[in-house]
Amino acid sequence: MGTQKPNLPKGTRDFGPEKMVKRNFIFDAIKGTFQKFGFQPLETPAIENLSVLTGKYGDEGDQLLFKILNSGDFLSKTSPEDLESGSRTLLPKISEKGMKYDLTVPFARYVVMNQHNITFPFKRYQIQPVWRADRPQKGRYREFYQCDADVIGTDSLICESEIILMIKEVFGKLGIQKYDIKINNRKILGAIANYIGVPGKISDFCVAIDKLDKIGLEGVLKELEKRSFPKESLKKLGPIINFSGSNEEKISFLGKLISEEQEGISEIKQIFGFLQSFGTDAEHVDFDPTLARGLSYYTGTIFEVKVKDVSIGSVSGGGRYDDLTGIFGLPGVSGVGFSFGVDRIYDVMEELDLFPKDNLISTKVLIANFGADSEKHALTTLKKLRDTEIKSEIYPDAVKLKKQLNYADKKAIPFVIMIGEDEIKNGSFTLKDMQKGQQERLDLEALLNKLKD
């Protein structure tokens, strides 16, 4: 075997120690919050049968699934005609499995397969990578983590209000202060479509209005015109999109306008009511009747979170669905879920310089290595440090001190212990503070106390 220059597949990434520690800071904030709210962890395999995945994400999604070649002689089930028939026809003969595209469909599969053992309502969170054969670009990867939490088996709107609380709690832990949690309801969008006289065109309506942020009111109206919405309808829509005011004002305005279909409005009101019972003000929460969300399985409340002052898309989103598990044979189970976009949150935190400097330390102290004589004392000390739960290590070789200090510096280890002849004689330790550049002589007890958290 010759030497080869290795590289990474397009759209995939290594996460080295520095990035891992920062990512884990985000994951821990999210996980801690999910757990505090009673959500339990679930993991599903990276690999799913294509029969489970295909047809769930639209034609485009099917294209973006990573397919796995059947193992062994993958051509054994193919006929000569199959081979000539092109990729599409050949595919199902040579590939039965794919990599998961999101966490929602595998969750639905899990719920259906385990419906008799699950106690509903089932609150689960799931933090795992997913894969999409998308064209890689800035901020879009072929392998990336999703962080989902869902409650399934209840239509209580308390769940919606708790999602808002969880978003607030996570952002609080991360130090993100300026953000909007936009909230709307698919039923309101339906009612608006009815009100403006296009009851059959709800999905066209949602697709167009979803672009409001990017193309503005003019653009949305133009797009709807192209989709042959009558002039009359567009005239009625303008004031709805243009209306601004507090949450209460928007609710009241819309409530009067679509007075015959109050269900969506009533749900929004209830959610704000629950927030009040929780003693949480509605800061950050913005009822936005133009929020649509792309995914088609939402049937009730929808959410989307954007951080202000950064040009990064939504960092969290979700909604209520009435029939996620129907496709797998378990109809009529309502649920609500949401997801954090960790890659984007990471970028936001880098841009706003929000990662804490101190909490991310891995090793607390390095013991310098001065060769065999000192080593014995060093190892004894190391044992005591670790028995005191102090993250610590010894430089494994007796190289020049400068090199060892450089190692501590690069690894952001804040302290270095030196045990030379003098120290061995006195039973003392010289502790160097790498940030301050100062050093002091300490006995064992003082040393351990100083380094304990």
Place this chain on the structure above:
Amino acid sequence: MGTQKPNLPKGTRDFGPEKMVKRNFIFDAIKGTFQKFGFQPLETPAIENLSVLTGKYGDEGDQLLFKILNSGDFLSKTSPEDLESGSRTLLPKISEKGMKYDLTVPFARYVVMNQHNITFPFKRYQIQPVWRADRPQKGRYREFYQCDADVIGTDSLICESEIILMIKEVFGKLGIQKYDIKINNRKILGAIANYIGVPGKISDFCVAIDKLDKIGLEGVLKELEKRSFPKESLKKLGPIINFSGSNEEKISFLGKLISEEQEGISEIKQIFGFLQSFGTDAEHVDFDPTLARGLSYYTGTIFEVKVKDVSIGSVSGGGRYDDLTGIFGLPGVSGVGFSFGVDRIYDVMEELDLFPKDNLISTKVLIANFGADSEKHALTTLKKLRDTEIKSEIYPDAVKLKKQLNYADKKAIPFVIMIGEDEIKNGSFTLKDMQKGQQERLDLEALLNKLKD
């Protein structure tokens, strides 16, 4: 789309909440130990280029790689001849990527690609799933986690002694008490091969002696005979395999026997010396000159850990390698690493009933839901519980209490709070202890104190 009965690919598993919590208990013990010893986290993608993976695991390994079909029209780069030429020839034209088979090769790739940014010695741990298209059987899966820690860029034997300490620490945390850490050195195996007069047949020798546990001395000798080892050699080998005694006795016996090649023996002695400096007795550590380990890249110390009284193979293993990164263009970098087999450790802990009962609680308390009036108080209380970092939830619907208590029971929630008319009037709370079946009336302060950890 019709209804379909979903299923899981062969050899893959879902990890529901109960299993996840237990698995996380193991992962946390391992992670915490790695970090305490100065190891830093690394994650590499699930997907690697096949050029990185192929040829690293032998022919059998190449067969067991999961290959990913090129996305889009995967036949576009193929000629009619390719299609007729069979799976092996067609494969490289339709698949450029595969799923990672272990954590070691991607680690080597990472080190080579980032050699100018890494400060050596580099201590990294990596806990991620790997995939093998193996025939699934009891305890063998197609998707499973590996937990690796390696130090690369030093040949200091302190690293070996710290691996022993880490194994002891992890097993201590997990409550596993009866186990053997077998240790040997490839150089000793080489010296034995020389001593018995088969210097060119070290790998044959290792393969055969690796089976000692399964087929006994007779079997090993028979196998070596088949591999045309001379009678003379087998005669000399018998006493070595049969020798029993303390570590010191074995070291002394072998040291005299292979007196011309002391390097391996000297390394073993140094490792025991370091353990002594650490103040750790050599309990659990067993120098076993017949330990061989399958993988061929080991060149120095090798380890293997088995738990006693259970019929489960080795639960941890590893060794020193001199040239892991050579294949990717960075030769002569020595390192040493080891790995925990989490699936097997899980089975061991189930078999020995070692999972703690209390620590694995997810939600601490459930607030029962008695409908709108009580709900308001319930949500206010819930907020206070969570502000006190108590993991808590409310049953989202006002269903029969029995159903709610059943939910708490199934989810192993130890406490349930009930806020009825009386409690609302008094500002008090009824707390039900689910295990004892008792309930008491408490004010808010007493409630929070009782539920705090």
